[in-house]
Amino acid sequence: MIKVSILYPYREGGRFDIDYYCGTHMPLAARLFGASLKGWSVDAGINAGPPGTPPPFVAAGHFLFDTVEAFYAVFKPASDTLLADIPNYTDGGNGTILISEVKVAV
Template sequence: MYPYSENARFDIDYYCSHHMPWVAGLLGTTLKGWSADVGLGGGAPGSKPLYVAAGHLLFDSVDAFKAAVAPHAKAFADDLTNYTDGDPAVVQISEVRASS
């Protein structure tokens, strides 16, 4: 999740068409799915979003995530400057309890 900042650049087109597919390719079949979304606004009408964008990676377990990402963490971080000059991503590991 990338925190929103009034003056930060975030190239959502690059993020969606290049960064996330590249990440997915490096993670291979351990990655069960991915998505990316762009923040449009906060809860109050007309307010700014808390996050400008979020990328979601789906794995079978936390251990699978760690094993797949660790060898590529530096490369993923090095690509940040290609799509943002804002704060680095906030990482949260979650468990999907429901989806449609």
Template sequence: MIKVSVMYPNSASAKFDIDYYCNTHIPMVVELLGDALKVGAVDSGLAGGAPGDTPAFIAMGHMTFNSVEDFQAAFGPNAEVIMADLANFTNVEPTIQISEIRI
């Protein structure tokens, strides 16, 4: 199994509409990716590691797939639509990581 994490770095100029992300963007992504997507989750940053620190990321979306190939086959044909929607909820360029789930 693999996890695709889409992480939105925090900064003083960052804007992020978490309600739009959760209620509009994510449901659209779930529909577009279909059965290839096994599990999805959204995290909203609260704080950094030390008292008073801001979170490193405003939000993170996590998606689980059986394989990198399954992710690519589902995401590729829908990438343009998904990426075009980012402007509706953020001015942040996301960082994307694909990880193997080990435990």
């Protein structure tokens, strides 16, 4: 199984609407990805470890797929719609994508 993570760096004074991201953008992606998507989640950054420190990332969206090929097959046709929605929740751009292999899941 692979996980596709989109990491949104924390920026002092930056805008990130976590409610929109969780309630609109991620469900939109899930609908567009269809049955190939095995699950999704969102992390909202709290801090960098010590209390009161800003987090390195304000948010991270995660998608689970069986294979990288399964992700690319559904992402390519959905990409224009998803990219066009980014300004609705952030002024910080596209985020950084990390594709990783899930070694342990519970």
